[in-house]
Amino acid sequence: MKKDLVIIGGGPAGLAAAIAAKEAGVEDLLVLERDSRLGGILNQCIHNGFGLHTFKEELTGPEYAARYIEKAEALDIPCKLNTMVIDLAAEGGRKRVTVMNRQEGLYEIEARAVILAMGCRERPRGALNIPGYRPAGIYTAGTAQRYVNIEGRMPGREVVVLGSGDIGLIMARRMTLEGAKVKLVAELMPYSGGLKRNIVQCLDDFDIPLKLSHTVVDIKGKERVEGVTIARVDENSKPIPGTEEEVACDTLLLSCGLIPENELSESIGVAINPATGGPFVNESLETDREGVFACGNVLHVHDLVDYVSEESSQAGRNAAAYLQGALAGKGKAISLRAADGIRYTVPASIDVSRMGETQTVRFRVGSVYRDAALEVTCGGRVLKHIDKRVLAPGEMEQVVLKRSELQNIGNSESITFSVRTEKREV
Amino acid sequence: MSGRREFVCIRCPLGCNITVETENGGIKSITGNTCPRGADYVTKEMTDPRRTVTSLVRVRGGELPVVSVKTAGDIPKDKIADCIRALKGIELSAPVRIGDPVAENVCGTGVDIVAAANVGQA
Numbered sequence: 001m002k003k004d005l006v007i008i009g010g011g012p013a014g015l016a017a018a019i020a021a022k023e024a025g026v027e028d029l030l031v032l033e034r035d036s037r038l039g040g041i042l043n044q045c046i047h048n049g050f051g052l053h054t055f056k057e058e059l060t061g062p063e064y065a066a067r068y069i070e071k072a073e074a075l076d077i078p079c080k081l082n083t084m085v086i087d088l089a090a091e092g093g094r095k096r097v098t099v100m101n102r103q104e105g106l107y108e109i110e111a112r113a114v115i116l117a118m119g120c121r122e123r124p125r126g127a128l129n130i131p132g133y134r135p136a137g138i139y140t141a142g143t144a145q146r147y148v149n150i151e152g153r154m155p156g157r158e159v160v161v162l163g164s165g166d167i168g169l170i171m172a173r174r175m176t177l178e179g180a181k182v183k184l185v186a187e188l189m190p191y192s193g194g195l196k197r198n199i200v201q202c203l204d205d206f207d208i209p210l211k212l213s214h215t216v217v218d219i220k221g222k223e224r225v226e227g228v229t230i231a232r233v234d235e236n237s238k239p240i241p242g243t244e245e246e247v248a249c250d251t252l253l254l255s256c257g258l259i260p261e262n263e264l265s266e267s268i269g270v271a272i273n274p275a276t277g278g279p280f281v282n283e284s285l286e287t288d289r290e291g292v293f294a295c296g297n298v299l300h301v302h303d304l305v306d307y308v309s310e311e312s313s314q315a316g317r318n319a320a321a322y323l324q325g326a327l328a329g330k331g332k333a334i335s336l337r338a339a340d341g342i343r344y345t346v347p348a349s350i351d352v353s354r355m356g357e358t359q360t361v362r363f364r365v366g367s368v369y370r371d372a373a374l375e376v377t378c379g380g381r382v383l384k385h386i387d388k389r390v391l392a393p394g395e396m397e398q399v400v401l402k403r404s405e406l407q408n409i410g411n412s413e414s415i416t417f418s419v420r421t422e423k424r425e426v
Numbered sequence: 427m428s429g430r431r432e433f434v435c436i437r438c439p440l441g442c443n444i445t446v447e448t449e450n451g452g453i454k455s456i457t458g459n460t461c462p463r464g465a466d467y468v469t470k471e472m473t474d475p476r477r478t479v480t481s482l483v484r485v486r487g488g489e490l491p492v493v494s495v496k497t498a499g500d501i502p503k504d505k506i507a508d509c510i511r512a513l514k515g516i517e518l519s520a521p522v523r524i525g526d527p528v529a530e531n532v533c534g535t536g537v538d539i540v541a542a543a544n545v546g547q548a
């Protein structure tokens with residue numbers, strides 16, 4: 001089978017990319033989704049808070065997904081469900097997509113362009129290094145979310161959550177509402193990994209304690225979890241002896257972060273940024289493999305689906321431009337440097353001759369800053385200075401650069417993003 | 427009597443830190459909000475805190491056993507538990523479409539519960 005454009009993943013990223021590509025004139029496209037329904041992770045996110053930016057109303061995950069699914073249907077975009085992409089390879093200018101499903105078995109699709117939209121998955125327990133047995137009752141928060149919200153089953157009655165990522169916070173509320181007792185949320189870092197609004201609505205509203213700089217050091221129980229031992233940690237995240245505290249529970253939820261799902265990106269040889277776990281991309285959201293684009297959580301973990309949709313539409317339009325030969329020949333790329341407190345930027349480089357009127361640059365900071373500023377500099381010159389009352393790793397930041405600003409930087413090879421704080425001087 | 431309370435606005439993901447100075451039980455000043463919605467939020471939060479509630483109800487004959495539902499508007503925070511309890515007994519029949527009515531005037535709040543996902547027939 002041959003296709004102009006193959007989109008891997010039918011979550012919000014894949015759907016928005018497909019819609020934008022089709023609207024930009026790509027007729028011969030196909031969305032591949034391994035699940036039995038479109039919508040990705042949104043199907044299990046039944047809480048509200050989606051779409052505030054895009055639709056100016058607070059939708060639940062399934063409602064937000066439905067808007068894009070209906071649009072994709074109205075545009076007659078072909079989607080193959082229950083179809084898993086198992087390999088991706090480059091052959092000359094073409095891409096070979098190997099897929100598998102029950103009806104058709106294993107086969108190959110030859111594509112001129114590919115959009116990676118596989119989302120992310122939760123960090124598994126193995127990565128956490130908690131000693132002790134492996135009793136039943138330990139779940140990642142996302143798995144618990146699936147049980148409760150899609151299958152309608154409760155994983156347990158007395159719960160401790162390790163990690164304060166958004167899924168953990170949302171599940172603390174969800175299980176409380178369903179009648180469980182959530183004893184506490186322990187977070188290794190001195191700050192939460194989740195959005196502030198989720199701390200207010202999910203923990204404070206229900207008087208669930210958030211223990212910062214704490215971790216689980218032991219799990220009790222052989223067959224089933226009977227309790228955990230938590231302890232305070234020092235600046236180096238090492239448990240402090242003598243601070244241990246036993247907490248009885250039958251369930252431990254792990255919410256220790258998400259990692260972009262990039263096995264396929266790696267199999268086609270795309271370079272991965274260790275800071276995001278996702279591909280390095282340029283201003284067109286194209287990876288270092290020509291004609292291979294990436295968007296959504298596979299590129300970097302987003303907290304807001306609105307930004308996923310926006311970014312993915314851009315990837316879809318760029319893939320269309322690429323197929324139509326309109327993604328102009330490469331000029332000189334300016335690299336974006338993440339320095340002083342900034343962990344990464346997406347994109348990682350900008351070719352001014354290919355960018356639009358404006359370019360949104362998204363990034364995360366490495367720790368919590370108060371009364372600080374974001375600065376974009378080139379040589380010694382400040383291009384942007386944005387004051388911020390609070391910056392936190394849990395909240396993605398963005399800066400919009402204008403083409404005119406970048407045309408003025410002369411021969412510079414890079415621009416630098418950094419956090420400026422008064423405190424550093426003291 | 428004067429006092430001071432700290433809030434995090436939840437009206438949008440920016441999550442502004444808002445400080446309210448009070449005097450004799452009334453609000454004297456509100457600072458830290460980036461937009462007027464923040465002032466509205468803290469005023470309500472001090473007098474009549476409300477939340478949108480989402481949960482699940484059972485579905486008979488559907489491709490999935492449950493469907494997510496939500497309050498069509500926000501309800502008083504202290505009614506959340508009652509509202510969840512009221513949903514326990516409800517069972518819908520597939521197909522269910524987004525916006526389908528699930529319960530009227532839940533717990534006397536004047537707010538209806540509506541379906542928030544599509545569940546087709548099995």
Ligand SMILES: Cc1cc2nc3c(=O)[nH]c(=O)nc-3n(C[C@H](O)[C@H](O)[C@H](O)COP(=O)(O)OP(=O)(O)OC[C@H]3O[C@@H](n4cnc5c(N)ncnc54)[C@H](O)[C@@H]3O)c2cc1C
Binds near residue numbers: 083167296
């Ligand atoms: C628990 C949780 C709570 C959230 N809460 C909010 C919130 O309140 N507000 C908000 O705005 N955002 C929220 N988000 C963020 C938002 O849901 C995500 O940013 C968004 O879903 C990411 O979209 P995506 O398409 O990149 O990934 P996904 O939704 O994960 O979709 C990826 C899709 O790709 C498919 N796929 C993967 N690999 C393959 C393969 N090899 N072959 C075929 N298909 C494949 C998967 O099955 C999946 O359907 C939340 C996220 C989570 C996890």
Ligand code: SF4
Binds near residue numbers: 438442459461462464
């Ligand atoms: S005050 Fe305005 S900008 Fe700040 S969190 Fe509230 S709604 Fe958002």
